[in-house]
Amino acid sequence: MVNTKVNLSGITIDNPIIPASGTFGFGYEFAELYDINCLGTFSFKGTTKDPRFGNPTPRIAECPMGMINSVGLQNPGVEAVKNIELPKLREVFNKPVMANVSGFSIDEYTYTCEALDSEPQIGWFEVNVSCPNVHGGGMSFGTSPESAAEVTKAVKKVTTKPVFIKLSPNVTDIVSIAKACEDAGADGISLINTLLGMRIDLKTKKCVIANKMGGFSGPAIFPVAVRMVYQVYEAVKIPIIGMGGVSSAEDVIEMMLAGATAVEIGAANLVDPFASRDIVNNLPAVMQKYGIKDLNDIIGGAH
Amino acid sequence: MKQELFTITKNEKIARDIYLMVLSGDTSDIVHPGQFVNIKLEDQYLRRPISICDYDDKTLTLIYKVVGVGTEKMSSYKPGKVLDILIALGNGFDTEKSGFSPLLIGGGVGVPPMYNLCKKLISESKQPTVILGFNSREDVFFEEEFKKLGANVLVTTADGSYGIRGFVTDAMKDINYDYFFTCGPEPMFKAIEKVAKTSGQYSFEERMGCGFGACMGCSCKTKYGNKRICKDGPVLLREEIIW
Known part of the structure; x- marks a missing residue:
């Protein structure tokens, strides 16, 4: 027998497998396919103060070993998440869920987090600081240590649950940003969000994505993610959730060796709807293959 | 939706850039004509969504157009090859809304889903008229197959090299129908929207991430809120579409 349980900021989860925000909706598309209670938890669809339609289509592009x-x-906005999505989720998922929150101003972040903090099923917050700051010239909150720390402080003030800050890899020094979030009171760091990418169609000679640029994810970014998790682990004491191209139980172990306490699965869920379940099922055998009895023994093991 | 393995039994060219693939496997998840499958291809990260042309208990017929590297790869596959397929996706056409004389309009690679729909309507004792629109003679396919089902079939080509010269809307003028179903390119939809005299259903195409409603990659706005082409569509009612 092996131990796959890990402790994520005071909550023990059965395994470190967490479908990533934006690839798992509010859970029920997948609950139709398998019992999602096999997961450690999942991070729900990035929620904002107001409902958002999002960008024009096409929104998706094929890439070598990945997608944009x-x-x-x-x-649907935070009110609908509270009143419609979370009651529906309770019917299919009986574990604490991770609330992924986005905002375009400090006020939006705090409004949304405060509104969700009282929801009993929410175990953690995961605050996405990759959105542009509309009052700050459009630069993303996550691109400077100061603005990332400002979001962290503001959210911590209005919440009682552990707050993970989800960092963008599109920065010159992710370590200083992670450190600034820790100093500002973050309970943990999630990384990495998608890498900015672009594809151009040779037939039309135009960008494939309507918005021209988009977030590149999938196995192609896995080595970048492992490297950044490794670097951030050296600099902070708070737990790290590692993500970026993770597609197998082997990848989960590699991410944990780099320093992750838990691991999110993103694009893999879209290509194979059973990916997260299969990784949960395969993990014990892969642990045994590599002589790992307890996942807690390998967190940061490569350092 | 199920994830199933299918074995290719036939994969052949039937018109310019158009291929017909027959596969054997479990089709029991299909409930409506106009649903689609999402196929995993080697060396491609995302699956490729392809509409279902026809099926029986153990076989699935797909017709696809080579438009890029993914479908190019598909066209090279030989019988015996096994494919990982998500089946059956999307809502499909609702034939209960149709009257006795439905009109089916397929444009180019929008023709395939009309085939099983036509079969279903005939099995419901309806008398469909089918308009198949193509650019040119070498693009034409499935005219005889629709005729064999017992439908009244009209073919149009934009350059006049086969059938009626012009667009599907030119053929629509003299037909009496009490409902319509269509699949094809959006410019064709917009032309149909201008001349159609009845209610109907449009089957849309969009670039998809997952194909089963998780990623929000293929969202569109409708009069009744945001919908995902892959899960809430691909078929939308005429009354709900915002053009």
Whole structure:
């Protein structure tokens, strides 16, 4: 027998497998396919203060070993999440869920987090700081240590649950940003969000994505993600959720060796709807193959 | 939706850039004509969504157009090859809304889903008229197959090299129908929208991430809120579409 349980900021989860925000909706598309209670938890669709349609289509482009998406945070808004999505989720999922929150100003982040904090099923917040700051010239909150820290402080003030800050890899020094979030009171760091990418269609000679640029994800970015998790682990003491191209139980172990306490599965869910379940099922055998009795023994093991 | 393995039994060219693929496997999840499958291809990350042309208990017929590297690869597959397929996706056409004389309009690679729909309507004792629109003579396919089902079939070509010269809307003028179903390119939809005299259903195409409603990659706005082409569509009612 092996131990796959890990402790994520005071909550023990059965395994470290967490479908990533934006690839798992509010859970019920997948609950039709398998019992999603086999997962450690999942991070629900990025939620904002107001409902958002998102970006024009096409929003999706094929890439070698990956994909670009430019969905643009389509979501029904925090009120509908509280009143419609979470009651529906309770019927199919009986574990704490991770609330992924986005905003375009500090006020929007705090409004949404405060509105969700009282929801009993929410175990953690995952705050996406990759959105542009509309009051700050459009630069993303996650691109400077100061603005990332500002979001962290503001959200921490209005919440009682552990707050993970989800960082963008599209920065010159992710370590200083992670450190600034830790100093500002973050309970953990999630990384990495998607890498900015673009595809151009040779027939039309135009960008494939309507919004021109989008977020590149999939196995192609896995080595970048492992490297950044490794670097951030050296600099912070708070737990890390590692993500970026994870597609197998082997990838989960590699991410944990780099320093992750838990691991999110993103694009893999879209290509294979059973990917997260299969990774959960395969994990014990892969642990045994590599002589791992307890996942807690390998967190940061490569350092 | 199910994830199933299908074995190719036939994969052949039937018109310019158009291929017909027959596969054997479990089709029991299909409930409506106009649903689609999402196929995993080697060396491609995302699956490729292809509409279902026809099926019986153990066989699935797909007709697809080579438009890029994914479908190019598909066209090279030989019988015996096994494919990982998500089946059956999307809502499909609702034939209960149709009257006795439905009109089916397929444009180019929008023709295939009309075939099983036509079969279903005939099995419901309706008398469909089918308009198949193509650019040119070498693009034409499935005219005889529709005739064999017992439908009244009209073919149009934009350059006049076969059938009626012009667009599907030119053929629509003299037909009496009490409902319509269509699949094809959006410019064709917009032309139909201008001349159609009855209610109807449009089957849309969009670039998809997952194909089963998880990623929000193929969303569109409708009069009744946001819909996902892959899960809430691909078929939308005329009354709900915002053009």
